[in-house]
Amino acid sequence: MPLLEAAGIKKIFGKLTALDGAALTVGENEFHGLIGPNGSGKSTLMKCIAGAEVPTQGKVSFLNADITAFTPTERARAGMSLKFQITSVLPTLTLYDNILLALQAQSSLFDLVFSRTRRLLHDQVMTMLTQFRLADRAFDAAAALSHGQQQWLEIAMALAGKPKLLLLDEPTGGMSLEERRVTGELLQPIKQHCSLVIVEHDLDFIRDICDRLTVLDQGKVLASGTVSEIQANKSVQEIYLRRA
Amino acid sequence: MLKSMSVVREAIADDEADDAMAERVAAGQAKEQVETGRRVLPIVEGVVLVAALFAPLVLQDYLTVFATRVIILALFALSFDLVWGYAGIMSFGQALFFGSAGYGVALLARDLDITNIFLVLPAGTIIGLTFALLLGGFLLLGRHPSSVIFVSLGTLTGSYAADRLARGWYYLGGQNGIPSIAPMTIGGYEFLEGPPFYYLVLGILVVVYLLCRFLVRSQFGLALAGLRENEQRIAFFGYKAQHLKAIIFAIGGAIAGLAGSLYAFHEGFVWPNMVGVVVSTQVVLYVLFGGSGTLIGAVIGTVIVEGVSFWLSDNYRDIWPIILGLLLLLVILFRPLGLISLVSGERERVGSFGAAAKETEKEKRNAAP
Numbered sequence: 001m002p003l004l005e006a007a008g009i010k011k012i013f014g015k016l017t018a019l020d021g022a023a024l025t026v027g028e029n030e031f032h033g034l035i036g037p038n039g040s041g042k043s044t045l046m047k048c049i050a051g052a053e054v055p056t057q058g059k060v061s062f063l064n065a066d067i068t069a070f071t072p073t074e075r076a077r078a079g080m081s082l083k084f085q086i087t088s089v090l091p092t093l094t095l096y097d098n099i100l101l102a103l104q105a106q107s108s109l110f111d112l113v114f115s116r117t118r119r120l121l122h123d124q125v126m127t128m129l130t131q132f133r134l135a136d137r138a139f140d141a142a143a144a145l146s147h148g149q150q151q152w153l154e155i156a157m158a159l160a161g162k163p164k165l166l167l168l169d170e171p172t173g174g175m176s177l178e179e180r181r182v183t184g185e186l187l188q189p190i191k192q193h194c195s196l197v198i199v200e201h202d203l204d205f206i207r208d209i210c211d212r213l214t215v216l217d218q219g220k221v222l223a224s225g226t227v228s229e230i231q232a233n234k235s236v237q238e239i240y241l242r243r244a
Numbered sequence: 245m246l247k248s249m250s251v252v253r254e255a256i257a258d259d260e261a262d263d264a265m266a267e268r269v270a271a272g273q274a275k276e277q278v279e280t281g282r283r284v285l286p287i288v289e290g291v292v293l294v295a296a297l298f299a300p301l302v303l304q305d306y307l308t309v310f311a312t313r314v315i316i317l318a319l320f321a322l323s324f325d326l327v328w329g330y331a332g333i334m335s336f337g338q339a340l341f342f343g344s345a346g347y348g349v350a351l352l353a354r355d356l357d358i359t360n361i362f363l364v365l366p367a368g369t370i371i372g373l374t375f376a377l378l379l380g381g382f383l384l385l386g387r388h389p390s391s392v393i394f395v396s397l398g399t400l401t402g403s404y405a406a407d408r409l410a411r412g413w414y415y416l417g418g419q420n421g422i423p424s425i426a427p428m429t430i431g432g433y434e435f436l437e438g439p440p441f442y443y444l445v446l447g448i449l450v451v452v453y454l455l456c457r458f459l460v461r462s463q464f465g466l467a468l469a470g471l472r473e474n475e476q477r478i479a480f481f482g483y484k485a486q487h488l489k490a491i492i493f494a495i496g497g498a499i500a501g502l503a504g505s506l507y508a509f510h511e512g513f514v515w516p517n518m519v520g521v522v523v524s525t526q527v528v529l530y531v532l533f534g535g536s537g538t539l540i541g542a543v544i545g546t547v548i549v550e551g552v553s554f555w556l557s558d559n560y561r562d563i564w565p566i567i568l569g570l571l572l573l574l575v576i577l578f579r580p581l582g583l584i585s586l587v588s589g590e591r592e593r594v595g596s597f598g599a600a601a602k603e604t605e606k607e608k609r610n611a612a613p
Contacts, residue, residue: 050480071387076482084480090473092590093466096598101470104463105481109491112464118598125598139596161482 001064003028003195004049004165009058011044011219018044019055020219024197026165026212031187031196033206033227036216037239042199043169045216049197050082050167051075063164077106081163083171089153091143095134098142098153099125102160124160132156132186148179152186159190166190168198172205184209207231215239284588289540292547296446300439312442314550316506319449321530321542322456323499328528329536330460331492332472333384334396337403338500338527340379341372343519344406345501346508350422353509359429365505372501373494380493385486389475400521407520421515428509437510445506449543452499456539459495466597468492472537533575535582537593544583 004026011019019041026032034042047053049060051072060068067075072082089098103124107117129135132152137145142153151171158166171187172180180202187196187209200206206213207227214224215236223233230236296315300308324338345368352358352367383398384390390398410416417423427434435441459465470478471488479485508514517523526549534545552571556564579585581593 072476072480073482073484076480082480084477088474088477090470090477092473092594093469094596094598097466097469097596100463100598101466101478102481104466105478105483107463109464112467113459113462115462115464118463122598139598141591141594157481 002026003030003063004197005061006045006049007059009045009048009055009060011041011048011053012056017219019048019058021058022216022219023221023224024049024214025224026195026197028164029191029193029195030212031191031198031210033210033213034197034199034216035203035206035213036222039218040216041219042216046082046167046169046197046199050080052082076161076163079162079164080167081158081161081165082167082169083154083158084169089142089145089150089157092141094139095129095142095145095153096125096138098157099128099160102157103128105161128156128160131189133182148175148183151175151179152183155183155186159194163194165195165197168196168200170199170201172200172202180205285538285540285584285592288544288584288587292540292543293450300442305438308439308442309437310550310554312437312445312510313507314547315442315445315449316503316510317527317530317550318543318546319445319452319506320500320503321527321534321546322449322452322539323496323503324527325531325536325539325542326456326460326499327493327496329531329538329542330465330468330472331489332392332475333489333493334392335399335493335496335524336396336528337379337399337401337521337524338496339519339521339523340399340403340406341375341497341500342504342507342523342527343410343514343516344375345369345371345504346514346518347410347416347422349505350425350508350514351416353426354422357426359426359509361428361430361435364428364509365502368505368508369498369502372504373498375501376494376497377490380490380497384489384493389479389486400524403519403524404521407516410516410519417515419516421513421518423513425508425512425514427512435509441510445510448502448506452502453539453543456499460539461595461597463597465595469594469597529572531582533572533582535584535593537581538584538588541582541584548583 002025004024006022006024009019009022010017022041022045024032024034024045034045036042044053048055051070055068058068059066062075062078062080065078067078070078090101093101100121103121104112104117111117126135126138129138132155134149134153134156137149142150145153155168155171172183175183184205190196198206198210210227212224212226213230215222215230217239222239223230223236299311303311320338320342323341324335327333327335327338348371349364349368352364358364379399379402383395410421411419427436429435435444460468467478467483467488470483471485475485504518507518530545530549531542532545533549534543535541553564553568556567560567575583
């Protein structure tokens with residue numbers, strides 16, 4: 001049984017058909033790459049899955065439930081998490097508070113008002129910061145971080161709610177080579193408890209980290225399969241050659 | 245091949261050096277802010293409290309009456325600061341809750357002879373809370389997050405409508421409002437204008453202030469900070485962002501209601517302006533002037549705006565509103581974060597919610613060899 005199944009997704013903005021029957025299936029503990037040329041509908045498909053856009057047609061199922069009409073909050077509570085393309089850490093808050101904010105999202109109102117989970121979550125906050133190599137900056141404002149570090153903080157925040165599925169929209173955008181390598185390392189351990197859908201331009205990065213790939217072109221699925229299958233696929237090579 | 249690799253390596257090394265530099269600079273700034281900013285607000289709070297405690301001893305009687313009114317308005321300003329400064333909800337109709345509670349307790353006193361402080365103050369608070377729940381529920385709890393413009397226009401309209409309603413409704417006294425409200429009582433004692441009333445409202449302000457302080461520094465306060473900074477982001481974490489907004493809006497309404505009932509009994513009458521746009525705007529000015537997002541900023545803003553208008557209207561009878569307007573404009577232009585930003589930095593205003601955790605981390609690090 002797949003963890004996530006999106007089928008027949010159509011999304012029309014005015015006269016533009018961004019998605020025309022796209023589909024995506026992700027199994028448990030699978031890292032799935034979503035690639036395709038600019039304007040092929042990757043980000044739109046991601047948004048339809050995350051709940052930032054409502055598809056014009058089609059169905060998204062997650063853990064056997066139809067979540068097509070769920071709000072982002074409901075999706076988050078069902079175990080889905082999203083890292084935005086543009087970093088949206090909360091810049092004036094400290095790193096510690098950014099993570100705590102993400103961790104406490106599902107505490108009850110009573111617990112929040114009386115700060116009953118603050119001590120409980122402390123170790124988790126520090127563990128996450130350590131895991132993402134940010135522990136010594138814990139009490140600096142997030143705005144003071146480098147771009148790459150903000151991306152890591154953002155991934156840590158997206159993972160804080162222990163999601164079953166994490167959606168990453170261009171995690172390595174604007175990163176240096178070294179930062180890309182570290183990002184790959186940081187993502188590996190989460191495979192034990194979480195699946196990943198990742199939209200990315202850097203094909204080397206995606207080849208290193210993903211188990212399966214789906215290629216979109218003009219709002220449709222061009223091919224879907226393991227990394228080696230996709231690499232051997234003639235039509236995929238063609239669209240990438242065409243663009244290059 | 246080798247050459248290109250070494251170029252890459254150099255580039256990486258350069259990047260790292262730059263990063264390290266930026267980190268050092270940033271860390272230095274943060275440290276400076278922590279060191280200079282950390283203790284400023286509690287000092288300001290202490291100074292204001294001491295000044296407030298001794299004010300009636302040095303002020304003439306008529307000034308004590310004025311100071312009492314200012315403290316009640318400061319309580320009202322706190323309610324707006326919670327809603328706008330902490331949760332980012334632009335309530336342009338905060339007077340609706342202030343004034344409707346004022347009218348409510350005035351009616352209790354006029355028609356039912358209820359003036360007992362233990363009945364009228366809770367009643368006023370509940371009136372403010374109820375109105376805020378109704379309006380907030382309507383404006384904030386839609387399927388999609390409501391925009392700042394929608395909320396500000398919605399609250400403004402609510403306040404304006406209440407003003408018109410009060411003016412036109414005979415039962416509420418029409419244009420004249422409800423005059424000569426009986427004094428608030430506790431047993432046989434009557435609270436008249438003067439030092440006892442002053443210390444009563446000061447006591448209430450301190451208690452409410454401490455409750456607000458507790459709230460905004462709790463984990464709930466952290467959620468509010470997230471709400472203010474990026475509502476969409478925290479919804480993706482799984483927060484029920486709109487519920488949080490409605491809750492803080494209702495709390496703000498309750499505090500405004502408490503302030504409004506005190507105001508009604510202190511002035512001895514209520515009139516339509518009290519629910520209307522004028523008073524709604526006034527409270528926005530207090531908070532922007534003093535510094536939204538800090539509780540003490542709201543209090544200081546009220547004291548200064550009211551104090552300056554009092555003094556100006558005494559000394560420049562004809563042109564004082566113009567001078568006041570210019571003064572407000574200057575502050576909002578050059579100190580958008582309010583007067584409090586002269587003494588306290590951004591870091592302190594936002595606060596650190598893991599502050600207690602920071603201490604334990606330090607101890608751990610010091611304990612480790």
